[in-house]
Amino acid sequence: xxxxxxxxxxxxxxxxxxxxxxxxxxxxxxxxxxxxxxxxxxxxxxxxxxxxxxxxxxxxxxxxxxxxxxxxxxxxxxxxxxxxxxxxxxxxxxxxxxxxxxxxxxxxxxxxxxxxxxxxxxxxxxxxxxxxxxxxxxxxxxxxxxxxxxxxxxxxxxxxxxxxxxxxxxxxxxxxxxxxxxxxxxxxxxxxxxxxxxxxxxxxxxxxxxxxxxxxxxxxxxxxxxxxxxxxxxxxxxxxxxxxxxxxxxxxxxxxxxxxxxxxxxxx
Amino acid sequence: xxxxxxxxxxxxxxxxxxxxxxxxxxxxxxxxxxxxxxxxxxxxxxxxxxxxxxxxxxxxxxxxxxxxxxxxxxxxxxxxxxxxxxxxxxxxxxxxxxxxxxxxxxxxxxxxxxxxxxxxxxxxxxxxxxxxxxxxxxxxxxxxxxxxxxxxxxxxxxxxxxxxxxxxxxxxxxxxxxxxxxxxxxxxxxxxxxxxxxxxxxxxxxxxxxxxxxxxxxxxxxxxxxxxxxxxxxxxxxxxxxxxxxxxxxxxxxxxxxxxxxxxxxxxxxxxxxxxxxxxxxxxxxxxxxxxxxxxxxxxxx
Amino acid sequence: xxxxxxxxxxxxxxxxxxxxxxxxxxxxxxxxxxxxxxxxxxxxxxxxxxxxxxxxxxxxxxxxxxxxxxxxxxxxxxxxxxxxxxxxxxxxxxxxxxxxxxxxxxxxxxxxxxxxxxxxxxxxxxxxxxxxxxxxxxxxxxxxxxxxxxxxxxxxxxxxxxxxxxxxxxxxxxxxxxxxxxxxxxxxxxxxxxxxxxxxxxxxxxxxxxxxxxxxxxxxxxxxxxxxxxxxxx
Numbered sequence: 001x002x003x004x005x006x007x008x009x010x011x012x013x014x015x016x017x018x019x020x021x022x023x024x025x026x027x028x029x030x031x032x033x034x035x036x037x038x039x040x041x042x043x044x045x046x047x048x049x050x051x052x053x054x055x056x057x058x059x060x061x062x063x064x065x066x067x068x069x070x071x072x073x074x075x076x077x078x079x080x081x082x083x084x085x086x087x088x089x090x091x092x093x094x095x096x097x098x099x100x101x102x103x104x105x106x107x108x109x110x111x112x113x114x115x116x117x118x119x120x121x122x123x124x125x126x127x128x129x130x131x132x133x134x135x136x137x138x139x140x141x142x143x144x145x146x147x148x149x150x151x152x153x154x155x156x157x158x159x160x161x162x163x164x165x166x167x168x169x170x171x172x173x174x175x176x177x178x179x180x181x182x183x184x185x186x187x188x189x190x191x192x193x194x195x196x197x198x199x200x201x202x203x204x205x206x207x208x209x210x211x212x213x214x215x216x217x218x219x220x221x222x223x224x225x226x227x228x229x230x231x232x233x234x235x236x237x238x239x240x241x242x243x244x245x246x247x248x249x250x251x252x253x254x255x256x257x258x259x260x261x262x263x264x265x266x267x268x
Numbered sequence: 269x270x271x272x273x274x275x276x277x278x279x280x281x282x283x284x285x286x287x288x289x290x291x292x293x294x295x296x297x298x299x300x301x302x303x304x305x306x307x308x309x310x311x312x313x314x315x316x317x318x319x320x321x322x323x324x325x326x327x328x329x330x331x332x333x334x335x336x337x338x339x340x341x342x343x344x345x346x347x348x349x350x351x352x353x354x355x356x357x358x359x360x361x362x363x364x365x366x367x368x369x370x371x372x373x374x375x376x377x378x379x380x381x382x383x384x385x386x387x388x389x390x391x392x393x394x395x396x397x398x399x400x401x402x403x404x405x406x407x408x409x410x411x412x413x414x415x416x417x418x419x420x421x422x423x424x425x426x427x428x429x430x431x432x433x434x435x436x437x438x439x440x441x442x443x444x445x446x447x448x449x450x451x452x453x454x455x456x457x458x459x460x461x462x463x464x465x466x467x468x469x470x471x472x473x474x475x476x477x478x479x480x481x482x483x484x485x486x487x488x489x490x491x492x493x494x495x496x497x498x499x500x501x502x503x504x505x506x507x508x509x510x511x512x513x514x515x516x517x518x519x520x521x522x523x524x525x526x527x528x529x530x531x532x533x534x535x536x537x538x539x540x541x542x543x544x545x546x547x548x549x550x551x552x553x554x555x556x557x558x559x560x561x562x563x564x565x566x567x568x569x570x
Numbered sequence: 571x572x573x574x575x576x577x578x579x580x581x582x583x584x585x586x587x588x589x590x591x592x593x594x595x596x597x598x599x600x601x602x603x604x605x606x607x608x609x610x611x612x613x614x615x616x617x618x619x620x621x622x623x624x625x626x627x628x629x630x631x632x633x634x635x636x637x638x639x640x641x642x643x644x645x646x647x648x649x650x651x652x653x654x655x656x657x658x659x660x661x662x663x664x665x666x667x668x669x670x671x672x673x674x675x676x677x678x679x680x681x682x683x684x685x686x687x688x689x690x691x692x693x694x695x696x697x698x699x700x701x702x703x704x705x706x707x708x709x710x711x712x713x714x715x716x717x718x719x720x721x722x723x724x725x726x727x728x729x730x731x732x733x734x735x736x737x738x739x740x741x742x743x744x745x746x747x748x749x750x751x752x753x754x755x756x757x758x759x760x761x762x763x764x765x766x767x768x769x770x771x772x773x774x775x776x777x778x779x780x781x782x783x784x785x786x787x788x789x790x791x792x793x794x795x796x797x798x799x800x801x802x803x804x
Contacts, residue, residue, distance in 0.1 A: 040657050091420035098422075113407065113428070120431045127431065128424030134434050134500040156435050198678035205677075209692065227677065231656040245631060245656050252633040256589030263590065 022071035030238040031057030042212040046229030054238035102175030106187035108167035119155035125178040144173040165196035185217040283330040283363040293331035300488035305454025312484040323481025325397035340374035345382040345540035383465040385544040388474035398480040403457040470495040512537040517548035518555035576776035579604040582638030597802035608774040613791040616798040668743030674730040727754040748779035
């Protein structure tokens with residue numbers, strides 16, 4: 001497992017992901033336009049903006065699920081080095097997604113197999129990597145359930161018997177067990193109540209730090225962005241209107257829209 | 269009374285299907301044989317039996333049968349069940365072939381959910397009736413996705429079902445339709461045969477053809493092809509065993525059916541392969557309940 | 571120890587533009603220059619609202635200056651905080667540039683000890699060593715041991731501030747920015763913090779601080795820097 005401490009990982013020079021002039025339009029409707037950025041190992045990038053700003057389109061394009069209209073998404077694959085992911089053939093791309101990436105969906109139903117047990121959901125990525133030893137997979141699964149603070153006695157329960165927060169933990173374990181280098185998160189705490197959300201965020205923070213993961217997290221929640229992200233991309237109408245260090249964007253936003261976004265957060 | 273088959277007034281085309289359809293199916297069969305385990309789509313026709321009664325197997329048989337063939341049809345191993353009898357009569361009528369219950373004499377054996385105990389030989393074709401050709405379907409509902417998984421040999425998902433089984437029962441508990449890997453390339457559902465029969469598929473001398481009428485798929489295992497039942501390193505594949513021997517013929521190594529005899533729960537275990545059992549009894553093998561009335565019933569002609 | 575300044579501020583200007591208040595502009599300072607060498611503690615002076623905190627935050631990269639440069643000596647070379655790529659700024663913050671604010675940004679559910687250990691863990695320090703160092707520092711700051719396993723959300727202002735100080739002093743940052751670190755502390759605790767600051771200065775740290783408390787200021791300042799000289803009239 002990649003256990004490189006975050007700071008050391010980030011300091012390494014080569015980008016892990018490079019997005020270059022990415023544009024996706026649906027007919028004449030723009031999903032996102034001309035987005036460029038780089039992500040390094042261990043770096044957490046937050047993508048913020050209101051609904052319809054193009055966050056999800058961007059995430060889907062970057063994560064290999066939606067071919068862009070133009071522009072490139074390059075990832076430092078372990079097999080081919082820095083490669084345009086849409087230039088790979090489909091089996092190689094699927095293999096890379098399976099082996100080197102994780103994707104945590106907002107709705108656990110999109111990210112879990114609801115008909116098989118939580119334990120099998122967590123173990124599946126290992127089987128996808130060719131692991132054929134039940135006992136070893138079982139203990140790895142138990143270890144991960146402990147890491148995401150789930151009761152290991154419930155390992156064989158179906159996801160529907162878990163609460164929303166627990167389902168999300170199962171999803172997190174499922175997306176980290178195979179030691180990915182890049183994890184995409186789409187509003188990972190979206191459907192959860194605040195206390196559950198806080199626990200999950202802490203957990204994610206710790207895991208990201210301990211595993212040296214690179215993360216792209218899409219959220220409309222500025223508190224989540226502040227807690228999780230090293231830096232932010234602010235999107236509006238498909239464009240990136242501002243980017244910078246998380247605390248700089250949130251404490252001294254430059255663009256009118258960022259200022260509006262930050263000042264719209266309710267204080268308690 | 270009725271017109272004899274293959275006489276001028278015969279009502280249907282030879283072997284029921286028209287020649288173009290049979291050609292289409294034969295081409296699919298050839299492709300299936302060329303890519304062992306791969307599910308070949310075909311234009312499945314409406315047959316004069318409902319889906320689920322063997323429409324896939326019937327179409328395969330119709331496409332390959334000729335007047336010189338000797339046809340045998342079994343249902344769960346038995347030659348004398350309604351479905352087997354009906355399909356056998358159907359081909360006797362529309363294809364004018366000889367029929368038999370003798371596994372060794374048949375050239376085409378259509379089967380629902382069993383492989384005969386007697387080893388098959390070169391020149392024989394075993395035609396399976398398949399309800400669901402896609403072994404991954406229970407775990408992945410999207411056909412586009414399962415096709416991609418086959419294309420790219422992404423079979424980790426199949427192990428999820430085995431994992432679930434071990435987690436729940438402490439062993440791989442599935443007993444029928446046990447998933448197999450053909451020629452170390454394509455994942456294949458063996459149709460709902462008992463896993464007891466799985467090892468018989470590997471390196472078989474006969475041609476194994478699988479037809480799913482409703483799902484419109486044909487696949488095949490050519491002779492002498494490896495067929496491996498999936499398992500875990502620490503939970504290897506194993507077949508069912510019985511403490512009992514066949515009550516009628518005393519066979520120790522055959523697949524046994526449990527037959528409940530009365531309301532008090534008395535039961536007996538007998539060979540599921542009726543021809544195999546009758547053959548053994550004719551050769552003088554005697555089981556503990558060999559004089560039971562069921563033995564008499566089974567010796568009657570179908 | 572070389573006397574090369576650890577931090578060089580040149581021609582720094584900051585003007586806030588409030589786009590959602592009809593584009594109102596609030597100029598703060600302009601043409602501001604400042605250098606701090608190892609062992610120096612420059613204390614920012616000037617009345618309230620003159621822009622001391624804004625300067626501090628601009629140096630840290632928390633605010634984006636309108637013009638000018640903030641160069642921090644990092645790994646033997648100067649990095650301009652105002653123009654460096656984010657990952658480099660983060661690296662500077664992680665290893666070179668520390669910041670003690672008046673307020674602790676409380677992270678839910680994380681224990682005080684964990685919070686203090688975190689900067690060490692981020693730098694790859696072994697967890698056992700990190701814990702020992704955190705316990706030692708919290709002990710020195712006289713934070714009751716019973717508090718260590720609790721999240722600091724419910725602590726008093728003074729307690730939270732000491733947690734904050736511990737978080738910054740646990741790493742021996744070569745450059746430290748101190749924004750009223752002693753504001754809510756009693757005399758005894760202030761003395762402890764002054765001790766920590768002096769010790770860090772002796773070890774060659776460079777500091778820029780804001781202290782309203784004159785005793786503390788006199789105890790640690792090597793020079794005063796009057797921000798109001800660079801004040802821009804609104």
